[in-house]
Structure formats: structure tokens, C-alpha cells
Amino acid sequence: MTSPHPIASIIGVLIVALSLSAFLIWVERRLLALWQDRYGPNRVGPFGLLQVVADMIKIFTKEDWIPPFADKPVFVIAPAIIMVTVLMSFAIIPVAPGIVVSDLNIGLLFVLGMSSLGVYSIVLAGWASGNKYSLLGGLRAAAQMISYEVFMGLSLMGVVLLAGTFNLTGIVKAQQNLWFVIPQFLGFVLFLIAGVAEARRLPFDLPEAEAELVAGFHSEYSGMKFGMFFVGEYLGITLISSMIAVLFLGGWMGPWLPPVVWFLVKVFAFLCFFILLRASLPRLRFDQLMSLGWKVMFPLALANLLVTGAVVVAMK
């Protein structure tokens, strides 16, 4: 099943997703500044709103340099992979009733598949740069994202059990009476943490830990290739926020306001939460990250799945 106006929804989703994540660059800098008692970018345009435009002009006119020791084809393709995989995932997000590009019956699995393909972007960028720091960043990214992907999927299975479908529109409709954040609170917390790790945001930004790895996997990137990693990260957190809104907070549902507005409000609240995390938490050490993933989060996700399954069977 697809939407009645596929081309219109594709263009609409693309424009909204891209402009929202570009806008986020400004929001993040302003909010961080607010929480750190300074002004942030406030010179270009009203409230510094045109800062993004200025940044874009700068980044497009920069020299696009490929290091001679890099593996050229892989180096070029790596930043494109993250943009493609994240933007593809937006295709199955139901923004409002009927506003969805493709209402796949395996929608949730599609997102998980795309996010697992997104790992390649970071890993290959680290490898192709031909630089020790980049390689270390790529290795860290591979280990981190594979580990956190495991229970990211598992934490969502509770929602799937309750809704009885992988289809995201179906999941939203199943929350008519009760948002899944209440019966699946553990799953919600686990997914939130896994989402931060998948998007490589602080406190889990070890692949690009600038204090130890220069800039990690994107040390050698410049110009718009770097820009794609940069925007890809914001697109990533936008995607995770939309997923949280759809899976746990009833998607477009809410009183008084139109559905699209409710959806955007929920997404934006989580985006601000992600920025607050960056403002307030220090970065983990890599072994702490790994043991947190496998020794705490993973058993909790399994237990959550087991209990949810038992409850669903008992209720029948």
C-alpha cells in the first residue's frame, strides 16, 4: 500500500526532513549556548537564523580534498551511504493519517535494516581515509553500532507484540487508547539509549571523540563530503525522534491540534532532549560503552521481551 500521492509525499518528506535537520544545526548551537550561559550564533539574520545559510555557503565553496593515500572510490561513496540510508528510512514514517511515502507491512524491519546499512558509511569512511585515527574511529563505530543495534531491535519487539504488526501506521493506530510509553516504559528507555548510540551522539560519540582521535572517522573529510556526515548525524537524530514519537508516543495522536502539528511537537521535544544530553553528559570510555551495552542493556531488553510476551499470552 502506498500513499495516494506518492511523488508529493516523497518530495514533502525530503524537504521537511532536510530543512528540519539543517535548522537543527542552528537550534543545537543556540540551545547549547543557552545552557552554557552564552549567546551562540546571533549575528546572521534575525536571532542568527540565517547562520545555517552562511554555513552552507561556506561548506560548498570549500576545497573538496581527497588525500592521496586514501582509497578514492570508497572515500567518495562513504558519505553518500549515510545520507541515502537515513533518508530512505523516512519513507515509512507515518507523519499523519495518509501522509506516508510507503506503508510497508514490514516497516519497522525496514528501518532496522537501513540503520544497519548506515554503519557501513562510518566504517568505510574510517577505512578509506588511510589514517590511523580514522581507522580507529571506524573500528569503534563498527563495534558500537553493531552491539547497540542488537538490543535496539529487541527493545522494539515489545511494541510489536502489543500492536501485533510491523506496520508503523498499524502501531500508531494500536495506541488509540494508551500510548506504548506506559506499558513499554523499559523498552522506551532502552530504545532511547540505543538511538543515541546509533546516531553517534554524545555521550556515545566515541567514533569521532575529538579529544583522542582528532575527529575520528571524518578526520580527512572536507567540504560537502564532511557536510554530508554532519547533516547525516542530524538526520539520524531526527529519524530516531520520529521513531520514538511513532512507536511510543502515539505518533500523530493528540487533542485539539491537527495531527501533523502533534507529530512535529513530539519530534521536536525529543530533538531538544538529545541536545540537552550533549550539553550535560560527559563522554563514556569505550570499555564502559561496551559493557553497558552487553551486560546491562542487552539482558534488560531480553527480560522486557520475555515479560511482555508472557503478559500478552496471559491476556488472551
Add this chain to the structure above:
Amino acid sequence: MTNFAHIAFYLAGAVAVLATVLAITRLVAVHALLYLIVSLLAVAVDFYIMGAPLLAALEVIIYAGAIVVLFVFVVMMLNLGTQARETERLWLTGRAWIGPAILSALLLAELIYLILRPPLLGSLSGVTSPKQIAIALYGPYVLGVELASMLLLGALVGACHLGRSSLSETEVQR
């Protein structure tokens, strides 16, 4: 299936075959793995067109998304340089192709025979829902599922044994 689906199916199939050939003949290990990923994705597209969306998604998540990432991880750790490329070039001689070529030719002959015989391998119509697959897996095939899980448990115990760190540090120093 509509005409468009037929074209898409054979296009994805051609991509899969071509990418697999390239995966074998590339000299740089990471490039070969990249072609392997493309091949797996093309196979996933074929599964989807044949009406098995769950299988297609699992192919992407598990094979392309997890297993090949581990391959890439290991290749990165080994940090192969130009020397490995030269070795690969030496290994990929004409004679190395004889054995695999005979085996693949046999398979190809079998495949052509099966395709030419009038009744095809099952019908390709209809979409298999995740629910149907789940009912089949935990109904008639539950023994196979349990056996596979035992195998994986064995692998897990083995990995735990190899990866334990408590005694190795003192042992190694002696």
C-alpha cells in the same frame, strides 16, 4: 506479477550475479566485500518481488547489515596493504579458476534443466506475511529452530571461553 515486476526481478538478478563475480575477482578485500553487500541487497530485492518481504528484510538486517560488517571489521583490523594486493594477483591465475568453474557449470546445468521443465518450483504468486512464516517456524519446523538455537548456544559458549580474560594475563607473562 506485472510486467514491471518481471523486469525489476531480472534486473536485480543480473545485478546480483554481476556483483558476485566482481566480489570474487576484486584484489582489494574491502572492495570485494562491498560488491558482496551489493549482491546481498540485490537478492533481497528479488525476495521482495517474489512476495517474501520478511525474508528480504532479514537478508538486509542479518547478512548485509551484521555479518558482512563483521567481515569488514576483521579486514580493517588486519590492515592489509599493497603486499596483500600483490599476493591476491598471484593467486588469481587462470588455473585457479578450473575447479570452481567445473562445479559452477554443473549447478548452472541443473538450474537450466529445472527452469526448462514445465512446472516451476512452486508458484511465485501471493505475499507471505511475517505471521505465516512465524506460524510455520514454530509449528512444523520447531525442531529445526531449536536445533539452530542449540548450535548458536554452542558457538556462544565457545566464544566466551576463547574471550575470557581472567587468567590469560598472568598465564601469558609466564
